[in-house]
Each structure stands twice: as C-alpha cells, then as structure tokens.
Amino acid sequence: MTEKRRSFAPPVPTSRTSLDSAEIEKDFLENLFCQQGKFHEVATRNDHYLALAYTVRDRMLQRWVASAHTYFDQASRTVAYLSAEFLIGPQLDHNLMVLGITEPARQALARLGISLDDLVLHEEEPGLGNGGLGRLAACYMDSLATLKIPAIGYGIRYEFGIFDQQIRDGWQVEVADRWLRLGFPWEIAHPDIEHPVRFGGHVEHGDDAEGRYRAVWTGGRVVMGTPYDTPILGYGVTNANVLRLWQAISVQSLDLSAFNTGDHYRAVEERIASETISRVLYPSDQAYSGKALRLQQQYFFVSCSLQDMIRIYLQKHTSPAGFDARYAIQLNDTHPALAVVELMRLLVDEHGLPWDEAWGITTRATAYTNHTLLPEALETWPLPMFRELLPRPLEILYEINRRFLDDVRVRFPGDDERLARMSLVDEHGEKRVRMANLACVGSHSINGVAALHSELLAQTVLRDFHDLHPERFTNVTNGVTPRRFVQLANPELTALLTEAIGSSWTRDLERLSDLEPFAHDAAFAARFAEVKLRAKTRFAERLRRDHGISLDPHTLFDMQVKRIHEYKRQHLNVLRVVALYLKLKREPHGGGPPRSVIFGGKAAPGYGMAKLIIRLIHGVAEVVNADTTLQSRLRVAFVPDFNVKNAMLLYPAADLSEQISTAGKEASGTGNMKFSLNGALTIGTLDGANVEIRERVGKEHFFLFGLTAAEVEARWAKGYRPAEVLEHAPELQGALEALRSGLFSRGDRGMYEPLVRSLVEVDPFLVCADFASYLECQEDVSRAFSDPRAWTRSAILNVARMGYFSSDRSIREYASRIWRAGPVDVVLD
Numbered sequence: 001m002t003e004k005r006r007s008f009a010p011p012v013p014t015s016r017t018s019l020d021s022a023e024i025e026k027d028f029l030e031n032l033f034c035q036q037g038k039f040h041e042v043a044t045r046n047d048h049y050l051a052l053a054y055t056v057r058d059r060m061l062q063r064w065v066a067s068a069h070t071y072f073d074q075a076s077r078t079v080a081y082l083s084a085e086f087l088i089g090p091q092l093d094h095n096l097m098v099l100g101i102t103e104p105a106r107q108a109l110a111r112l113g114i115s116l117d118d119l120v121l122h123e124e125e126p127g128l129g130n131g132g133l134g135r136l137a138a139c140y141m142d143s144l145a146t147l148k149i150p151a152i153g154y155g156i157r158y159e160f161g162i163f164d165q166q167i168r169d170g171w172q173v174e175v176a177d178r179w180l181r182l183g184f185p186w187e188i189a190h191p192d193i194e195h196p197v198r199f200g201g202h203v204e205h206g207d208d209a210e211g212r213y214r215a216v217w218t219g220g221r222v223v224m225g226t227p228y229d230t231p232i233l234g235y236g237v238t239n240a241n242v243l244r245l246w247q248a249i250s251v252q253s254l255d256l257s258a259f260n261t262g263d264h265y266r267a268v269e270e271r272i273a274s275e276t277i278s279r280v281l282y283p284s285d286q287a288y289s290g291k292a293l294r295l296q297q298q299y300f301f302v303s304c305s306l307q308d309m310i311r312i313y314l315q316k317h318t319s320p321a322g323f324d325a326r327y328a329i330q331l332n333d334t335h336p337a338l339a340v341v342e343l344m345r346l347l348v349d350e351h352g353l354p355w356d357e358a359w360g361i362t363t364r365a366t367a368y369t370n371h372t373l374l375p376e377a378l379e380t381w382p383l384p385m386f387r388e389l390l391p392r393p394l395e396i397l398y399e400i401n402r403r404f405l406d407d408v409r410v411r412f413p414g415d416d417e418r419l420a421r422m423s424l425v426d427e428h429g430e431k432r433v434r435m436a437n438l439a440c441v442g443s444h445s446i447n448g449v450a451a452l453h454s455e456l457l458a459q460t461v462l463r464d465f466h467d468l469h470p471e472r473f474t475n476v477t478n479g480v481t482p483r484r485f486v487q488l489a490n491p492e493l494t495a496l497l498t499e500a501i502g503s504s505w506t507r508d509l510e511r512l513s514d515l516e517p518f519a520h521d522a523a524f525a526a527r528f529a530e531v532k533l534r535a536k537t538r539f540a541e542r543l544r545r546d547h548g549i550s551l552d553p554h555t556l557f558d559m560q561v562k563r564i565h566e567y568k569r570q571h572l573n574v575l576r577v578v579a580l581y582l583k584l585k586r587e588p589h590g591g592g593p594p595r596s597v598i599f600g601g602k603a604a605p606g607y608g609m610a611k612l613i614i615r616l617i618h619g620v621a622e623v624v625n626a627d628t629t630l631q632s633r634l635r636v637a638f639v640p641d642f643n644v645k646n647a648m649l650l651y652p653a654a655d656l657s658e659q660i661s662t663a664g665k666e667a668s669g670t671g672n673m674k675f676s677l678n679g680a681l682t683i684g685t686l687d688g689a690n691v692e693i694r695e696r697v698g699k700e701h702f703f704l705f706g707l708t709a710a711e712v713e714a715r716w717a718k719g720y721r722p723a724e725v726l727e728h729a730p731e732l733q734g735a736l737e738a739l740r741s742g743l744f745s746r747g748d749r750g751m752y753e754p755l756v757r758s759l760v761e762v763d764p765f766l767v768c769a770d771f772a773s774y775l776e777c778q779e780d781v782s783r784a785f786s787d788p789r790a791w792t793r794s795a796i797l798n799v800a801r802m803g804y805f806s807s808d809r810s811i812r813e814y815a816s817r818i819w820r821a822g823p824v825d826v827v828l829d
C-alpha cells in the first residue's frame with residue numbers, strides 16, 4: 001500500500017469559542033446582525049433562534065475541525081454508518097448541554113429579555129426517520145462520538161421528513177413536514193463536493209486500451225449528490241463526528257440544448273425528476289413498498305456515500321486496495337444493502353481491481369444489522385424494475401449470486417430447494433431481488449438487535465444463512481443514549497441521581513447500580529416520587545395548553561407511544577380500556593386506582609387498519625372523558641404528532657410503560673428502555689428487549705403477561721380460532737359488542753367493523769388469545785400502584801438496573817466485535 005504524503009497545518013481557532021456568558025451575548029448580537037440582518041428590537045423569534053443556533057454552532061466548529069484534522073492525519077479506522085433514516089431530534093438544547101453552556105446562554109439571553117426556553121420550544125426537529133430504526137441511528141451517532149470513535153453517518157437529506165400528524169374528527173391527517181422552511185442552522189453545505197449517480201442506460205462490454213476486459217455503463221441519466229454536514233458532538237470529550245446527508249441535484253440547472261430548441265418544459269422536467277430523489281421520506285415502516293423512487297433513493301445515497309469514502313481514502317493512497325482497513329461499513333437494515341453491489345462496481349469497473357480482491361475488500365468492510373422478523377417486511381425489488389434502473393449493478397449482482405450459489409452447492413450438494421431459498425433472486429412468480437440475502441452474502445457479520453430477536457433470526461428468516469455461516473451471526477442488543485433521554489429530557493431526575501451517586505453515570509450508565517441502596521431510603525424515595533409527579537404535572541400542563549386535554553397528575557399515567565401497528569397491539573390496549581370502562585359503569589368503585597391511559601404514534605398513510613385504531617382511540621376517549629359518572633377514574637388521551645421532541649416530554653411522565661407486542665414480532669423496541677430509565681414500570685410480553693429488561697430489573701418489578709414466542713408458534717400450529725377464545729371471554733365479547741354498537745362512533749355501527757372482523761375471524765396478532773392474561777396483569781398493576789411506597793421502590797430499582805441499555809454499551813460491542821474500531825483522542829489547541 002503506497003501512501004501519499006499529505007498533511008495539514010493545525011486548524012486556526014476562531015475568536016468565537018468562548019463559553020463565557022458575556023461573549024455569548026456579544027456573538028449572539030453579532031450573528032443576529034451578520035446572519036439575519038436584524039437588530040435586537042425588530043428581530044422575530046426565529047431570528048433569535050437562528051442567531052443563537054449560529055452562536056452555538058460557532059462553538060462546535062473548533063472541535064469539529066480539530067477532530068477531522070486528527071482523524072485525517074492518523075488515517076483512523078472510521079465507521080461508516082449507512083442508514084436511510086436518522087431521527088436526530090432537536091439540536092439546540094442538546095448542543096448547549098454538550099458544550100456546557102446552557103446556563104451562560106440562558107443568562108445572556110435573559111439580559112436581552114429573551115427566554116431560552118421559548119427558543120428551544122421554537123425549534124422544529126428534522127424528522128428524517130420513521131421510528132425506532134432512525135432514532136437508533138441517532139443514538140449510535142451520539143455514542144460513537146462520545147466513545148471517541150471516528151464515524152460518519154451517511155444518509156439522505158429529505159426535503160420532507162416524516163409527515164406531521166394532525167387529528168380531525170378522530171382521524172389522522174398527514175401534513176407535509178416543511179422542516180427546512182425557516183432554515184436549518186446546524187448543517188454546513190458542501191456544494192464543492194458532488195458525486196454522479198447513474199440510472200437507466202445500458203452496459204457495453206469490451207476491452208480497454210490495455211486489452212483488459214471492461215464493462216462500461218453509459219446512457220440513461222445522471223443525478224448528482226451533494227452533501228450537507230451536521231456536526232455530532234461527543235459528550236464529555238472534544239471529539240466531533242459528522243452526519244453527512246446527500247441531496248440530489250440535477251446535473252445541469254437547465255438542459256441547455258433542450259432549452260435552446262425551445263423545449264423548456266422538458267429541461268425543467270428532467271431537473272425535477274432528478275431532484276425528486278431526495279424529496280421525501282417514505283412514511284411506512286415495516287413495509288417494503290416496491291416503489292421505483294424508493295429504490296432510486298437507496299442506490300443514490302449508497303453510491304454517493306461509497307464514492308465519498310473512496311475519495312477520502314484516495315487522498316492518502318494511490319489505489320483503493322486496503323479500503324477495508326480504513327472503513328467499517330454498517331448497514332442499518334437492508335435499505336443500504338446495495339452497498340455490497342455498488343462497492344464491487346466502483347472497485348472493479350471504476351478502479352480496475354480484480355473481482356476476488358474487490359470481493360475480499362467488500363465483505364471484510366461490510367456488516368449488516370437486521371431489524372425485523374416479519375417476513376412480509378423483508379425488502380425485495382421486482383427484477384424488471386431493478387434491471388431498468390440499475391443495469392450494471394444487476395450484472396454484478398448476478399455474478400455475486402453465481403459465485404455464491406456455487407459455494408452453497410459445494411456445501412449442500414443436491415439441495416435445490418435450499419439453493420432456491422438462498423438465491424439473491426426469487427424465481428417464484430414475478431422475479432424479485434432479495435435484499436436481506438444480498439446483505440447476508442456481502443457481510444462478514446450479521447446481527448439482530450435483541451437476544452431473542454437474534455435467536456429467532458437464526459431459526460427463521462435467516463436460517464439458511466445461519467446454517468452456512470453460523471460464525472457470522474451475533475447479537476447486539478439495542479441501547480439508547482442517556483444524554484438525550486435522561487439528562488436532557490429529565491433534568492430533575494438527573495439532578496437527583498447526580499446528587500445521590502455523582503455524575504459519572506451520564507457516560508458510564510452501569511454506575512446507576514450505585515442507586516440500589518437508595519431504593520430503601522425513604523427520604524430519597526420521597527424525592528424520587530416528587531420528581532415523577534412534577535414531570536407528570538409538566539406534561540399535563542402542556543397537554544392542556546396545546547390540545548385542551550386535561551389529566552390529573554395524581555392518576556396512574558399509563559402510556560403506549562410508538563408507531564401504530566397491529567403487531568404492537570394498540571388495539572389490545574384500547575379494548576382493555578373499553579372493558580374497564582364497561583366494568584366501571586357496572587361497578588363504579590371497581591377498577592382500581594384512577595388511570596390516565598395515554599396513546600401516541602403515527603400510522604403509515606396507506607395502513608388503513610392502523611388509522612382505524614387511531615380513530616377508535618379517539619372514539620373511546622370522547623365517550624370516556626365525557627362520562628361524568630366515572631368521577632375521573634378513567635381518562636384517555638391521544639397525544640398528536642409523536643416525535644422526538646414530544647417523546648422527551650412523555651417518557652419522564654410515565655408510571656407505566658406498555659410494551660405489549662405479540663411475542664416474536666418486535667425485534668427489540670427502544671421506547672421500552674427510555675421509559676424504564678425514567679422510572680416507569682413495564683407491562684409487557686416476552687418480546688424483543690423486554691426479555692432482557694425483565695431479566696435485569698428483576699421479574700418482581702416487571703408486569704409480565706401473554707404467550708411466549710414459542711407458545712405463539714404452537715398456537716398457530718394447532719389451529720388457532722379466535723371465535724373459540726371469545727366464547728369463554730365475556731369481557732372481550734362485551735368490548736367488541738360496544739364497538740359494534742356505535743357507542744364509540746357517534747352511532748355509526750359500521751365504522752370499526754373491519755377491525756372487529758379481523759379480530760373475530762383471523763386475529764393475526766393473537767389479541768384475543770392474550771386478552772385475559774393482559775386484563776389480569778393490569779389488575780396486578782392496579783394493586784401495585786395502590787401501594788405508592790412499593791411502587792416507587794420498584795421504579796428506583798428499574799432505573800438502578802437499566803445501565804446495560806445505554807447505546808454506549810451497544811456501540812462498544814459493535815466496535816470490539818464487529819468493526820474493530822477504537823477511540824482516537826482529539827486535542828484542542
């Protein structure tokens with residue numbers, strides 16, 4: 001490997017680095033003037049927000065430049081985290097916290113008569129993800145920087161992120177998310193960097209001038225990708241990494257030949273088509289959509305990212321041989337799985353490497369994380385669409401497949417069915433390219449996201465690949481960042497914890513175990529309970545102010561917030577609420593302590609059943625909340641537009657966390673961790689990471705119900721009939737009858753019929769089978785909550801025993817077992 005000699009002089013620090021309040025005030029006013037062209041008296045709140053954001057960003061740049069410089073100089077092994085989604089959440093409060101200037105900034109603004117809290121509230125978050133997978137990517141970016149591991153997050157700069165959810169007449173209405181409208185001050189554009197990405201056209205095969213075989217992909221259209229960088233600061237360190245998101249731009253601003261011949265519209269259309277690629281995030285999770293635009297998005301960002309990595313690599317080397325020593329590529333699900341094909345294409349076609357050498361580089365560099373067990377959620381692309389858009393990548397995919405299937409034949413001679421299952425192309429019916437198979441074949445490591453999930457992966461959806469290469473399979477249980485989800489979301493809990501055990505837990509979450517003895521300290525427990533009550537009060541105030549819903553903070557706050565899905569079983573929760581309501585009508589003093597049942601979550605716009613569940617929640621809320629005979633023993637609330645910002649208000653306010661998916665369906669869940677870390681107890685099934693949470697917090701502090709994954713399988717195997725269950729379940733029958741009666745739909749008896757029929761006739765997620773067990777378990781919850789001391793003790797022990805679920809622990813595992821990447825110290829001059 002030859003090295004180019006190249007080094008930079010150390011970066012020059014700017015003057016805008018002081019963390020002192022007076023300097024922040026001066027720089028704020030300067031930014032207001034120089035960036036916004038305003039002076040204080042006429043500035044709007046958005047001007048103030050942007051001026052403060054630039055003042056904060058100025059203070060991030062020194063770390064960023066120093067990190068880039070150090071990483072470059074040392075040619076450090078860099079993690080490239082490829083993800084179609086990054087849900088990073090609001091940046092202002094987080095960056096203030098990481099820089100340690102929240103209070104100096106607050107005071108600087110206060111002197112100008114501006115409230116920091118107002119500016120924090122004003123910020124609109126970039127919703128560049130659907131849910132768990134996108135948020136996980138953001139937690140991992142936080143942990144990578146905090147653990148000083150050089151990393152780049154590569155993704156797409158969607159102009160429109162996940163839609164904003166509004167509710168009209170109880171129905172979800174999707175509104176375009178124009179998050180860039182008022183400016184996104186955290187990113188830095190690099191229009192000087194552009195990578196071409198081709199779609200369509202054809203491939204010419206022949207020999208080049210030196211007589212070597214070459215494939216040349218020409219024609220079609222070329223779209224350019226240009227990056228926008230957002231710095232990601234590590235906490236308690238000076239390292240900063242980067243989130244690099246690609247925007248699609250047209251090759252030319254206007255096709256001049258078309259323009260000159262008067263075909264102005266064709267020129268504009270071409271431009272629109274190209275730039276459409278990064279226009280909008282697909283708002284469905286757990287579903288491949290088979291849409292050509294989605295395939296183009298995937299190829300676009302993968303190709304840009306790999307070209308970018310090679311470009312950076314070649315700044316120090318003369319050939320891409322050795323690329324895998326410098327980069328560890330992590331595929332966040334199959335959305336970037338085309339990286340396997342594209343890296344091969346770049347190495348072989350563009351850089352002239354022999355196939356075998358390129359394949360070695362590709363597989364040594366690449367690792368794949370799976371996030372789903374639902375077979376219907378595995379991505380596949382129709383072959384004709386693939387060929388049409390990506391003719392050369394398809395040829396390469398065929399060649400990968402040919403060689404791979406040869407290997408399988410040697411290992412399993414005569415097993416044609418296995419061959420057909422493992423092929424990268426599904427030949428049954430309309431041919432399709434199987435992205436999970438591609439990701440497995442091209443990776444040296446394949447992991448699930450919780451112990452149960454990884455185990456089931458090896459037994460079910462990826463079984464054949466496990467048979468072939470068991471040594472490649474591993475588990476990395478998900479984690480969440482305590483900086484955002486405890487420190488920032490729950491400052492009062494943070495202060496209490498820090499007072500009790502010191503502050504080291506924010507970077508070493510296992511230290512929370514030092515809290516164990518405090519569970520039996522009455523004074524501490526009383527303060528812990530106060531902190532919870534204040535978080536509930538704050539949330540209730542916001543809910544009343546923003547949505548006119550009033551909840552009593554002294555009631556049990558029972559929450560289920562996550563994307564709406566049948567497998568997550570929000571309908572199991574609502575049906576239990578209906579059963580409880582009907583019971584309270586019969587026995588006004590039954591039903592245990594007063595509860596506020598809180599829901600939140602978006603439904604994919606095309607997912608009718610999920611939208612109907614949202615309508616049902618509103619229907620039930622309308623009736624229950626208006627029923628004065630209940631004397632506030634039960635209330636139901638739906639919090640619209642669940643996003644990172646709202647989540648940070650919700651998690652601290654929960655007493656009870658609902659994690660009630662059908663066992664074997666939820667890969668991990670991460671909301672379960674965020675709730676428990678904030679002192680909620682969990683009611684849940686043995687699914688995803690619930691299993692490990694329960695093991696760690698102790699089974700006496702976890703409300704378990706429902707069939708296990710194995711029992712679910714057995715139930716289906718012996719022929720499950722929900723109607724039979726219903727015969728012996730009068731409370732469930734009563735609830736379903738109430739839905740059919742029109743009680744929750746202003747007399748419309750047909751409204752919930754699709755939902756009721758699905759449950760009665762098929763019940764694909766075993767709502768009926770688990771109903772009795774769930775109801776009984778909720779009674780245990782009620783009894784437990786009636787003993788506030790015991791409840792608080794359990795809540796404290798939950799917090800004390802959740803240290804394992806830090807994303808820092810997850811990232812340490814990835815770094816040591818999969819990436820072989822280590823920390824790099826960054827020194828500020």
Ligand code: 26Q
Pocket residue numbers: 130131132133134136282284285286287288289290294371372379449478666667668669670688
């Ligand atoms: C794919 C193709 C076309 C359109 C959309 C998609 C798509 C988009 C998003 C498919 C899946 C997703 C997101 C999946 C997701 O969020 N999965 C969750 O990942 C979490 C982090 O590992 C887990 O905790 C959850 O259990 C899992 O459901």
